[in-house]
Amino acid sequence: xxxxxxxxxxxxxxxxxxxxxxxxxxxxxxxxxxxxxxxxxxxxxxxxxxxxxxxxxxxxxxxxxxxxxxxxxxxxxxxxxxxxxxxxxxxxxxxxxxxxxxxxxxxxxxxxxxxxxxxxxxxxxxxxxxxxxxxxxxxxxxxxxxxxxxxxxxxxxxxxxxxxxxxxxxxxxxxxxxxxxxxxxxxxxxxxxxxxxxxxxxxxxxxxxxxxxxxxxxxxxxxxxxxxxxxxxxxxxxxxxxxxxxxxxxxxxxxxxxxxxxxxxxxxxxxxxxxxxxxxxxxxxxxxxxxxxxxxxxxxxxxxxxxxxxxxxxxxxxxxxxxxxxxxx
Ligand SMILES: [Zn+2]
Numbered sequence: 001x002x003x004x005x006x007x008x009x010x011x012x013x014x015x016x017x018x019x020x021x022x023x024x025x026x027x028x029x030x031x032x033x034x035x036x037x038x039x040x041x042x043x044x045x046x047x048x049x050x051x052x053x054x055x056x057x058x059x060x061x062x063x064x065x066x067x068x069x070x071x072x073x074x075x076x077x078x079x080x081x082x083x084x085x086x087x088x089x090x091x092x093x094x095x096x097x098x099x100x101x102x103x104x105x106x107x108x109x110x111x112x113x114x115x116x117x118x119x120x121x122x123x124x125x126x127x128x129x130x131x132x133x134x135x136x137x138x139x140x141x142x143x144x145x146x147x148x149x150x151x152x153x154x155x156x157x158x159x160x161x162x163x164x165x166x167x168x169x170x171x172x173x174x175x176x177x178x179x180x181x182x183x184x185x186x187x188x189x190x191x192x193x194x195x196x197x198x199x200x201x202x203x204x205x206x207x208x209x210x211x212x213x214x215x216x217x218x219x220x221x222x223x224x225x226x227x228x229x230x231x232x233x234x235x236x237x238x239x240x241x242x243x244x245x246x247x248x249x250x251x252x253x254x255x256x257x258x259x260x261x262x263x264x265x266x267x268x269x270x271x272x273x274x275x276x277x278x279x280x281x282x283x284x285x286x287x288x289x290x291x292x293x294x295x296x297x298x299x300x301x302x303x304x305x306x307x308x309x310x311x312x313x314x315x316x317x318x319x320x321x322x323x324x325x326x327x328x329x
């Protein structure tokens with residue numbers, strides 16, 4: 001009797017044991033499955049967003065704000081001309097896989113190529129120049145006499161800050177979880193732009209009033225010249241196009257202008273054809289300054305690979321070519 005009871009107790013204990021093992025095994029399978037699902041969700045949540053920028057300047061501003069939180073891609077490479085650029089299939093693929101598109105605007109991107117790509121791929125497009133005080137391009141008129149707005153606004157650091165604020169607002173909306181961090185980075189960059197502006201003024205003060213004439217290939221330095229007290233001249237005008245030669249009368253007029261004012265140097269640009277100005281400098285008997293960065297920054301690992309670096313290198317080159325030996329009065 002006792003042996004029978006004992007064996008029933010053993011049988012019941014074994015049954016309970018296997019039931020528990022089965023339960024815990026099922027429970028741990030379920031936890032593992034949940035963990036795997038959570039990890040997958042986590043991956044989705046932390047996958048960085050991609051931002052596609054039209055120009056190198058806008059890409060740099062964006063990187064300054066987002067740090068490593070987003071992937072920043074740029075359509076234009078260093079030294080490429082936004083006025084004449086035509087997007088290729090790689091650009092269209094980059095646009096299709098992006099989460100946000102950023103452009104300069106005011107037709108810097110010739111034939112609105114960035115707008116066309118973003119609209120074609122149904123992507124949000126932010127125009128970074130929005131909010132900048134308009135500057136009319138002298139002698140440039142669009143269809144039906146429409147005024148053409150100067151799109152090279154980033155050459156005034158105060159305008160660069162407007163670009164930065166527009167980008168900051170767009171990326172905060174794109175990634176609200178990192179908004180505070182983006183605002184803090186933008187704030188630091190604002191201080192750097194203020195310091196840049198002070199340094200530019202101080203550096204350019206070495207150039208005498210009568211030598212403050214900035215002759216460049218195309219009309220990219222209007223905002224810069226207005227800000228820092230230069231007269232800007234360019235034989236090609238507001239867009240770069242393929243113009244490599246002037247009419248005889250325009251060429252003679254430019255050479256006379258240079259001689260009459262004793263302009264010490266003129267400047268070619270890194271992103272445009274350099275032959276035209278080299279020929280004019282030769283004819284006028286003056287030197288060519290080191291190339292200025294106009295519509296694109298310098299290549300990676302160069303001193304001009306950032307916006308601040310590009311502005312610094314340009315100012316150093318302008319001072320070196322125009323300051324002369326005598327101290328400015
Ligand atoms: Zn330009």
